[in-house]
Amino acid sequence: MSNPLLQTHELCKTYRLGRVEVPVLKGCSMHVNSGEFLAVLGSSGSGKSTLLHLMGGLDRPDVGGGEILHDGSSLASRSARQLDRYRARTVGFVFQFYHLLPELSVLENAMLPGLVPGGVGAVEARKRAHELLGRFGLEHRLHHRPRELSGGERQRTAIARALANNPDVLLADEPTGNLDVQTGGEILDLIQEAHQGGLTIVMVTHDQRIADRADRSVQLIDGRLQPS
Amino acid sequence: MIPFLAVFAVALCVALVIVVISVMTGFLDMVRSSGKTLMGDVVVSYPIRGIPDYERLVAAITAKPEAAAATPVVDTWGLLRMPYPAGDAKESEQIQIWGIEPASFAAVTGFADTLKWKAVPEDTAADMRWDLVRQHASELLDGMSESQKVLLLRLTARDELDGATDDVVRRIVAKESPRDLQNRLGLLSFNLADITKVLGPEGIAVLAEAAPRLWNPDIVISDGLTLKRNGRPAMVSGLHVSKANLRTSTGDYAISAGGHWWMPRFQGTLTTLPIDSRGGLLEPESVILPFANEFSSGVYIIDQSRVMVPIETVQRLTHLDASERVDPDDPTRVLSTTPARATMVLVRATDGVDAETLQAAVRAAYEEFEQAADKAGRKVPLLGRDPGLGILTWEQQNASFIGPVEKERELMRTLFSIVYLVCGALIVAIFWAIVYEKTRDIGILRSIGATRIGIVHIFLLYGLFVGTLGALGGIGLGWLVTTNMEAIHESMSDPPLWLGVAFLVAAASMLLWTIWNRQNGKLLPMLLGVLGSLVLAGIGVGELLIRSSGGIVLWDPAVYYFTEIPHTVDWTSAWITAGGAVICSVIAAAIPAARAADIDPVGALRYE
Ligand SMILES: Nc1ncnc2c1ncn2[C@@H]1O[C@H](COP(=O)(O)OP(=O)(O)OP(=O)(O)O)[C@@H](O)[C@H]1O
Ligand SMILES: [Mg+2]
Numbered sequence: 025m026s027n028p029l030l031q032t033h034e035l036c037k038t039y040r041l042g043r044v045e046v047p048v049l050k051g052c053s054m055h056v057n058s059g060e061f062l063a064v065l066g067s068s069g070s071g072k073s074t075l076l077h078l079m080g081g082l083d084r085p086d087v088g089g090g091e092i093l094h095d096g097s098s099l100a101s102r103s104a105r106q107l108d109r110y111r112a113r114t115v116g117f118v119f120q121f122y123h124l125l126p127e128l129s130v131l132e133n134a135m136l137p138g139l140v141p142g143g144v145g146a147v148e149a150r151k152r153a154h155e156l157l158g159r160f161g162l163e164h165r166l167h168h169r170p171r172e173l174s175g176g177e178r179q180r181t182a183i184a185r186a187l188a189n190n191p192d193v194l195l196a197d198e199p200t201g202n203l204d205v206q207t208g209g210e211i212l213d214l215i216q217e218a219h220q221g222g223l224t225i226v227m228v229t230h231d232q233r234i235a236d237r238a239d240r241s242v243q244l245i246d247g248r249l250q251p252s
Numbered sequence: 253m254i255p256f257l258a259v260f261a262v263a264l265c266v267a268l269v270i271v272v273i274s275v276m277t278g279f280l281d282m283v284r285s286s287g288k289t290l291m292g293d294v295v296v297s298y299p300i301r302g303i304p305d306y307e308r309l310v311a312a313i314t315a316k317p318e319a320a321a322a323t324p325v326v327d328t329w330g331l332l333r334m335p336y337p338a339g340d341a342k343e344s345e346q347i348q349i350w351g352i353e354p355a356s357f358a359a360v361t362g363f364a365d366t367l368k369w370k371a372v373p374e375d376t377a378a379d380m381r382w383d384l385v386r387q388h389a390s391e392l393l394d395g396m397s398e399s400q401k402v403l404l405l406r407l408t409a410r411d412e413l414d415g416a417t418d419d420v421v422r423r424i425v426a427k428e429s430p431r432d433l434q435n436r437l438g439l440l441s442f443n444l445a446d447i448t449k450v451l452g453p454e455g456i457a458v459l460a461e462a463a464p465r466l467w468n469p470d471i472v473i474s475d476g477l478t479l480k481r482n483g484r485p486a487m488v489s490g491l492h493v494s495k496a497n498l499r500t501s502t503g504d505y506a507i508s509a510g511g512h513w514w515m516p517r518f519q520g521t522l523t524t525l526p527i528d529s530r531g532g533l534l535e536p537e538s539v540i541l542p543f544a545n546e547f548s549s550g551v552y553i554i555d556q557s558r559v560m561v562p563i564e565t566v567q568r569l570t571h572l573d574a575s576e577r578v579d580p581d582d583p584t585r586v587l588s589t590t591p592a593r594a595t596m597v598l599v600r601a602t603d604g605v606d607a608e609t610l611q612a613a614v615r616a617a618y619e620e621f622e623q624a625a626d627k628a629g630r631k632v633p634l635l636g637r638d639p640g641l642g643i644l645t646w647e648q649q650n651a652s653f654i655g656p657v658e659k660e661r662e663l664m665r666t667l668f669s670i671v672y673l674v675c676g677a678l679i680v681a682i683f684w685a686i687v688y689e690k691t692r693d694i695g696i697l698r699s700i701g702a703t704r705i706g707i708v709h710i711f712l713l714y715g716l717f718v719g720t721l722g723a724l725g726g727i728g729l730g731w732l733v734t735t736n737m738e739a740i741h742e743s744m745s746d747p748p749l750w751l752g753v754a755f756l757v758a759a760a761s762m763l764l765w766t767i768w769n770r771q772n773g774k775l776l777p778m779l780l781g782v783l784g785s786l787v788l789a790g791i792g793v794g795e796l797l798i799r800s801s802g803g804i805v806l807w808d809p810a811v812y813y814f815t816e817i818p819h820t821v822d823w824t825s826a827w828i829t830a831g832g833a834v835i836c837s838v839i840a841a842a843i844p845a846a847r848a849a850d851i852d853p854v855g856a857l858r859y860e
Binding site: 073077080082083104105108109110111112113117119123124125126136137140141142143185188189 | 692693695696697698699700701702703704706853854857858
């Protein structure tokens with residue numbers, strides 16, 4: 025465990041609203057080791073999602089605003105192509121609002137990441153989707169549309185999708201934020217199960233009780249991270 | 253739903269262009285091919301005064317390998333007195349008279365194929381048989397056996413004799429005067445079977461001798477091809493010269509009065525005003541000629557105003573025949589002779605030789621003809637010296653007509669490219685809306701690793717799909733409309749009643765259905781239902797209005813020269829149009845696709 029899997033260093037992100045600059049992250053430094061389950065705690069609007077998007081290569085930090093290292097190499101030095109590949113293979117996102125494609129069935133949604141460039145390919149993706157959805161208790165829902173599912177079932181589909189390409193790290197953004205306590209618990213069980221299988225997990229939440237499930241948690245306060 | 257609208261719009265645009273271009277191309281093709289049908293490829297013309305010794309010119313031209321055949325023509329204007337109506341009040345028509353040598357004329361032009369009548373039409377034949385039987389009644393009666401007379405009585409008396417035995421009928425026959433029996437012959441229904449039974453082979457032989465073409469259809473064609481009837485000179489008139497030929501809705505022709513006014517049964521009087529060598533008018537000349545057949549070239553103005561007559565006859569009518577000037581004091585002394593003249597020589601090119609090459613060859617032939625005449629001391633019009641003399645290809649002769657039509661077609665093409673722009677704009681708008689709607693989904697795709705190029709790719713493929721589907725649909729629609737042009741035009745010029753009624757019924761039922769299904773006060777289905785029924789009712793009412801005002805005739809043969817609307821698809825243009833539509837669709841789709849690629853995934857994913 026020489027290099028942490030993911031590491032941020034003095035990360036800054038500022039949004040611009042017209043002429044007003046809104047600094048959200050003001051120098052966040054943290055690391056996640058391979059196989060670790062890290063929770064990021066923070067109140068609403070503190071910048072948790074922003075941090076996750078940066079780590080997942082969906083967004084870039086401010087110019088000169090720190091760096092993100094994956095396996096020791098900086099994301100900033102990667103081309104757009106390489107970042108696309110990074111999103112496809114290295115990270116898997118799970119969102120608070122599931123974000124499934126409404127026109128596709130559960131199975132197709134779960135297969136989708138296998139089909140993008142760098143993905144595992146259609147055959148492998150189908151196999152994996154069947155396996156994951158089966159494991160998540162969705163085998164009878166394979167050909168349903170997302171709108172026909174309950175919130176918990178949707179989130180399980182989304183997790184299956186996030187795992188489709190066998191990523192190194194799962195980035196979960198309040199995966200239980202939209203669910204009741206019982207269903208949320210089930211989802212967290214799934215995530216923990218994946219963690220026990222060796223997956224690295226970064227989960228964002230504003231709920232201390234949920235954060236307690238993690239190996240370790242950090243707190244995002246006023247744009248900076250501190251251990252909690 | 254929305255993408256279907258795009259497919260539909262593309263299909264309509266493509267179909268529109270295909271139909272318009274096909275009709276115009278067909279029209280141009282008809283103009284071009286009609287030239288060959290009517291006049292061959294190159295025409296040597298010297299109007300009114302004519303080219304003397306034209307036989308030598310024809311020989312010089314046919315000696316050229318580029319020329320397949322050449323034929324002299326004498327053309328002039330005159331009056332044709334038609335056989336109808338009966339009596340003295342017969343109509344006269346202004347007519348273009350073409351004196352032709354039938355055999356060589358048919359070799360140069362498509363004359364043989366344009367002959368309309370391949371046999372006596374059945375209605376006419378019955379009418380003619382009736383005439384014949386009455387004319388030859390006494391002769392026929394003499395040849396009839398008693399049993400044939402009994403049959404005649406039975407056939408013409410109908411039910412009165414139904415129960416009577418042959419003996420009874422035989423007694424009645426004996427009592428009938430020959431006059432009564434002759435009248436009875438005129439009462440026969442003139443189908444061939446009855447006549448043959450009553451008259452027997454001998455009787456039929458009498459009729460066949462009097463009117464051979466009724467029993468041998470080949471004569472009808474050969475009469476037309478040789479400009480002869482019963483061995484005497486005859487004429488072949490254009491199908492629209494006679495007002496008795498009525499065009500039916502199926503595009504065929506019916507002859508008025510149940511086939512009675514079939515021109516080749518009658519004769520007409522041709523009258524011309526010959527011009528003397530100084531251009532003055534001479535006494536009118538006229539000649540009575542039977543009609544041998546009719547021709548239908550498909551070119552309305554020609555079919556309506558031209559009559560083919562043996563060349564010798566027209567030369568006489570125009571004083572272009574060979575003549576001698578004699579000493580007034582000693583009529584046996586010939587002072588000078590003038591050879592027969594022709595006002596045109598039509599030339600057809602050998603297969604594979606184009607009109608321009610042939611034109612050059614004909615010019616060379618004319619020069620040889622000129623030199624030979626010069627050596628022999630004969631006078632002929634001189635090439636380049638005599639402005640009246642022209643050697644022109646058919647296209648040159650009609651350049652003032654073909655040119656504008658070609659320009660018009662190009663103009664149409666250009667104007668209709670605007671249709672592509674409309675199509676493109678529509679696709680841009682529709683796809684833009686789709687991209688807007690799918691912003692979140694695009695963000696999702698990016699989050700799982702889809703590249704920007706990948707996103708562009710999706711929308712381009714989508715555009716290609718819409719464009720291809722639309723183009724194919726457009727080709728189908730265009731093909732359907734173009735090939736059914738005649739029927740569509742027919743239904744517009746004479747819209748059937750049921751169509752209007754059907755539309756009104758459809759409108760009413762749609763309205764009723766809308767009212768019936770007033771779904772819990774939803775406004776959109778109501779509005780669509782009412783609008784739909786209004787459109788249907790509008791079409792129905794419009795159709796009935798058109799019907800009551802006698803229909804719209806869009807293709808008036810008198811305006812467009814041809815009796816037929818072009819109805820073959822110009823496939824080259826069709827595929828080019830379709831390809832253009834596909835390319836336009838893809839290009840149009842590229843704009844929203846680029847926007848989709850530029851979507852910031854974080855912004856797209858942030859909110860539900
Ligand atoms: N595109 C943007 N432009 C301007 N401000 C933004 C933009 N995106 C986010 N912000 C602001 O940045 C801050 C952090 O947002 P973020 O979504 O990261 O918070 P969060 O911790 O995830 O909150 P929540 O718990 O409600 O999801 C918020 O105040 C938000 O208003
Ligand atoms: Mg958030």
